Amino acid sequence: MSEPLLPPRIRQLFRLPADTAARVANDVDEELAFHLEMRAKELEAAGLSPIEAAAEARRQFGDTADVERHALDVFAPVQRRARTRDIALGWLHDLRIATRQFRRAPLFSAIAVMTLALGIGANTAMFSVIHHLLLAPLPYVDGGRMTELRMATGMLNMQPDGATFGAWRARARSFDDITFANGSQHVLDDGAEESRVSAAEIAANYFSFLGVHPAIGRAFTADDGRVGAAPVAIIGYSLWRQRYAGSKDAVGQRIRVDSVTRTIVGVASPRLGVPFDDGSDPVVWMPATESAADTYFTIGKLRNGVSTAVAAAELASISATVDHSAYKGPKMTEARVLRPQDLLGDKYQRALLLLFGAVSAVLMIACANVAHLLLARAWGRQREFAIRGALGAGRARLARLMLCESVVLAVAGGIVGLLVAKGALALIVAYRPIQYEGLDHVRLEPAVLGWTLGISLLSAILFGFGPALFAGGRRASDLLKSGTRVSGLSGGARRARGGMIVVEVALSVALLVVAGLLVRSYDALLHVPLGFDPQNLSALRVSVPASVPAPARSALLADMLAGVRRIPGINDATFGGVPLETGMLMGDIEPEGGRPANVSPIRLTGLYAVQAGYFKLVGIPLRGSTFGGDTTGRTPGPTSELVISESLARRLWPNGDAVGSRMRLNPRSDWMTVVGVAADLSYPGRTGEPYDFQVYEPALTRFTTTEIVFRQRVPLEALVPAIRKTVGAVYPGATIVGDVRTADGDLREILAAPRFAMTLLGVFALIALSLSAIGLYGVISYAVGQRTHEIGVRVALGARPRDVRRLVARESGTLVGIGLLVGLCAAVAASRATQSYLFGVAPFDVVTYTAVSVLLGAVALLACYAPVRRALRVDPIVALAAD
Amino acid sequence: MRSANDMLHGTLDVLILRALAWSPMHGYALANWIGERASGELEIADAALYKALHRLEASGAIDAHWGLSENNRRAKYYSLSPRGRKVLTAELETWRRFARAVAAVLEPADTRGRS
Numbered sequence: 001m002s003e004p005l006l007p008p009r010i011r012q013l014f015r016l017p018a019d020t021a022a023r024v025a026n027d028v029d030e031e032l033a034f035h036l037e038m039r040a041k042e043l044e045a046a047g048l049s050p051i052e053a054a055a056e057a058r059r060q061f062g063d064t065a066d067v068e069r070h071a072l073d074v075f076a077p078v079q080r081r082a083r084t085r086d087i088a089l090g091w092l093h094d095l096r097i098a099t100r101q102f103r104r105a106p107l108f109s110a111i112a113v114m115t116l117a118l119g120i121g122a123n124t125a126m127f128s129v130i131h132h133l134l135l136a137p138l139p140y141v142d143g144g145r146m147t148e149l150r151m152a153t154g155m156l157n158m159q160p161d162g163a164t165f166g167a168w169r170a171r172a173r174s175f176d177d178i179t180f181a182n183g184s185q186h187v188l189d190d191g192a193e194e195s196r197v198s199a200a201e202i203a204a205n206y207f208s209f210l211g212v213h214p215a216i217g218r219a220f221t222a223d224d225g226r227v228g229a230a231p232v233a234i235i236g237y238s239l240w241r242q243r244y245a246g247s248k249d250a251v252g253q254r255i256r257v258d259s260v261t262r263t264i265v266g267v268a269s270p271r272l273g274v275p276f277d278d279g280s281d282p283v284v285w286m287p288a289t290e291s292a293a294d295t296y297f298t299i300g301k302l303r304n305g306v307s308t309a310v311a312a313a314e315l316a317s318i319s320a321t322v323d324h325s326a327y328k329g330p331k332m333t334e335a336r337v338l339r340p341q342d343l344l345g346d347k348y349q350r351a352l353l354l355l356f357g358a359v360s361a362v363l364m365i366a367c368a369n370v371a372h373l374l375l376a377r378a379w380g381r382q383r384e385f386a387i388r389g390a391l392g393a394g395r396a397r398l399a400r401l402m403l404c405e406s407v408v409l410a411v412a413g414g415i416v417g418l419l420v421a422k423g424a425l426a427l428i429v430a431y432r433p434i435q436y437e438g439l440d441h442v443r444l445e446p447a448v449l450g451w452t453l454g455i456s457l458l459s460a461i462l463f464g465f466g467p468a469l470f471a472g473g474r475r476a477s478d479l480l481k482s483g484t485r486v487s488g489l490s491g492g493a494r495r496a497r498g499g500m501i502v503v504e505v506a507l508s509v510a511l512l513v514v515a516g517l518l519v520r521s522y523d524a525l526l527h528v529p530l531g532f533d534p535q536n537l538s539a540l541r542v543s544v545p546a547s548v549p550a551p552a553r554s555a556l557l558a559d560m561l562a563g564v565r566r567i568p569g570i571n572d573a574t575f576g577g578v579p580l581e582t583g584m585l586m587g588d589i590e591p592e593g594g595r596p597a598n599v600s601p602i603r604l605t606g607l608y609a610v611q612a613g614y615f616k617l618v619g620i621p622l623r624g625s626t627f628g629g630d631t632t633g634r635t636p637g638p639t640s641e642l643v644i645s646e647s648l649a650r651r652l653w654p655n656g657d658a659v660g661s662r663m664r665l666n667p668r669s670d671w672m673t674v675v676g677v678a679a680d681l682s683y684p685g686r687t688g689e690p691y692d693f694q695v696y697e698p699a700l701t702r703f704t705t706t707e708i709v710f711r712q713r714v715p716l717e718a719l720v721p722a723i724r725k726t727v728g729a730v731y732p733g734a735t736i737v738g739d740v741r742t743a744d745g746d747l748r749e750i751l752a753a754p755r756f757a758m759t760l761l762g763v764f765a766l767i768a769l770s771l772s773a774i775g776l777y778g779v780i781s782y783a784v785g786q787r788t789h790e791i792g793v794r795v796a797l798g799a800r801p802r803d804v805r806r807l808v809a810r811e812s813g814t815l816v817g818i819g820l821l822v823g824l825c826a827a828v829a830a831s832r833a834t835q836s837y838l839f840g841v842a843p844f845d846v847v848t849y850t851a852v853s854v855l856l857g858a859v860a861l862l863a864c865y866a867p868v869r870r871a872l873r874v875d876p877i878v879a880l881a882a883d
Numbered sequence: 884m885r886s887a888n889d890m891l892h893g894t895l896d897v898l899i900l901r902a903l904a905w906s907p908m909h910g911y912a913l914a915n916w917i918g919e920r921a922s923g924e925l926e927i928a929d930a931a932l933y934k935a936l937h938r939l940e941a942s943g944a945i946d947a948h949w950g951l952s953e954n955n956r957r958a959k960y961y962s963l964s965p966r967g968r969k970v971l972t973a974e975l976e977t978w979r980r981f982a983r984a985v986a987a988v989l990e991p992a993d994t995r996g997r998s
Contacts, residue, residue, distance in 0.1 A: 027959065028933075028937075030957065030959070031909075031910060031933070031958070031959045032933065034909070034910075034911065034952070034956060034957070034958050034959075035910050035911045035914070035929065035933075037956075038911045038952075039911065039929075060928075060929060061928075061929040061930055062928045062929060062930030062931070063930055064930070066930060066934075067930050067933045067934055067937070070934045070937060070938075071933075071934075071937040074937050074938050074940075074941040075937070075940075075941050077941070078941050
């Protein structure tokens, strides 16, 4: 029994091709021929002539062609399976060889994996942020179709009033359903102690809109939201577990929220949250009335296939037919249908993409570096490739082997990269600006893992391509034939390495320039003259219940102001806020006698309601006088007087003095006298309407909330309890809205976002620079190593150290020079794109460009220092004897 | 419910497996083996036999290898694989149950007792 049909495993061992159709056909032919021959012999023995016997054997057999067709059919899937298995086993085999290679070179592997991990990790972290903020749908059934609806005009947009909401909900056909909800802070009283908790007020259809049922009990009905209905509440899942131990008896119990006793009718499902809110999970849910819709998020679920533009147009056409007479706000003729990413704003989105571009550049540099490493290694392994080639491995197979090594590296880099990304995300969350709460919910989600795997494999192709070509190239396999050692990389490979260095340097330069511009503009922000003195300046907002009639309210607020003034540690206090927080005045401001012909209408200005003593306390220089009226707040200032800012005064009265002139805030308002002109305020990083001009009007204490600003001489924390006590002593029902804020805190908050972007980009740029320096070092070292023989000859022939230095410097200088030039050009393009983030610095800031060039030159010199030293130490005798 | 054709296939398969359980053999020997044992009662076309062999080989129930025949010719030998052995055991059991059931219906115990 010779020539066995090879079982798959044996075939695999010798790397023989799997069975082909031709082979199956041959086998069947031979098998049947044997059968027919044997049968004919038997018939012959029985007395038939050879010809008759052959014919009879055929007749008895039946259709031989049919048997062959049938065999081809039944063996086809077997062959396919065998081929697939061969391929899989082949890759597995190569992957095993590749892994073994790296275990033998731990230092090389560690450097390559860490480099990749840095690039992949940074990229994964940024992608997680982008995925969470821009790509992922809201975490609800049909979350991808949920939009926030607003009415709008020009750059203003706000929640729809009750009438508009009702009309939208009843008539809009672009939406499956519309609901509203609002997360807010409320005081929960559990009998023993009061605590502020996040709560939500929701429409009756909120639960059905989200496609969920309460965990137990019932959802709200339309009746629950009616005025005068028995107060009810649904409690959050976590509160149910904590306070009621998850018992069904919780339904029907009482709960006190904001001094109102409510009956619990249900328990919400866990982690329900409010779409478009900050992501916190309300502890208590309360029914809301539709008439108060304008204080809520209006959320619509777009009908399948309807675009936001079409939906917005429909909403606008519906609003046009609504009777707005009950609505006191500005007239809104448009509507907005906003997806979560739209709410982030263009600037924020572009900042994310800019950062993503930065991490992608870092990843590319990392890939280039690993490619350098692999190429250098491939050069050192020529003998191995030659032997493998001699043993029968084709060029394609050698290339595949190298590609396998790249894949192993990339996957290892990806895995470590995930750890890097996890750490980076933790850092991002820890140092995020206070207003970017959304970042807290960024996780390494499954989609992100897919991304990481994808970019790892893409990297493998990027950095494995060159080495694979080299290994599969003719040079390596010719090596054994010629019996010599190939003395260096081919011209093509050397040019490729040079090209990679140029790209690395260029990307680093572009990143450094952008980071540098952000640093410069942050510095400019820090030095903005604010126009007031923020030192030890703080403000609080007090609220008196609407049940207190207006005249009594004024008296109460005046008492509170007097009380705050008496607190030890507070120098002075008055009505008004920290000037960094501006109110907004809408309308067409007009001086008496008409607007000068060449002045465009002023639509939006900052508006401050302040008391007579405000300017002195806050430290805003004032020309003319402040309002009349006393400083105690007992009698409000005259409503016919205004103070305006210097630039507004110049704009309205280009030729004369504003003080004493009259103006009106809109065509319907009364004429007011400008009694004083205050120095301009500026807001770090904010320009344009409403920040260019300021209007101050006397504070009116008839509203339910008023701001008190004060200057303290002791730390704020020491004062807050006394302030709370004072406010409570004047009127027990009065509350302080939010926190007591300091001007310094506000400033920090304003500066947090640019500082965050600057830091991130700066870190990425530094990583890019270090990786490029390492890459440059590797390439120059390698070049020097290649030319040891040549340098030896030169030194033997009398070359001086200066000549050797020049020799090395020429190579690196050319690469760095070209890289720098390309990088500066790229930086020009990149800084144009970043223009809107720059403040007080031109996109083509000479200082930044020069500094980056010098820095890069210095780093390049440093990277070349060691190779040059090595070149200088070349001993001609040793170098020449090496061959 | 198996079709008549499946039934035939199945029967032929069991016959082949049974034959190979006895000894590995080539197709020609197998045809003769079945022919002798069926004493001419079972007419099986050679083409059908080879189709069944190829089908069983593709399914892994039998292995094949080329060997030398009695008269020193290259011939394809078939042998039972472990999987084929399992199939045979299961099929034999089914076949016996089926035969018993058919026999019980066609020849009730009393008539059989008399014969």
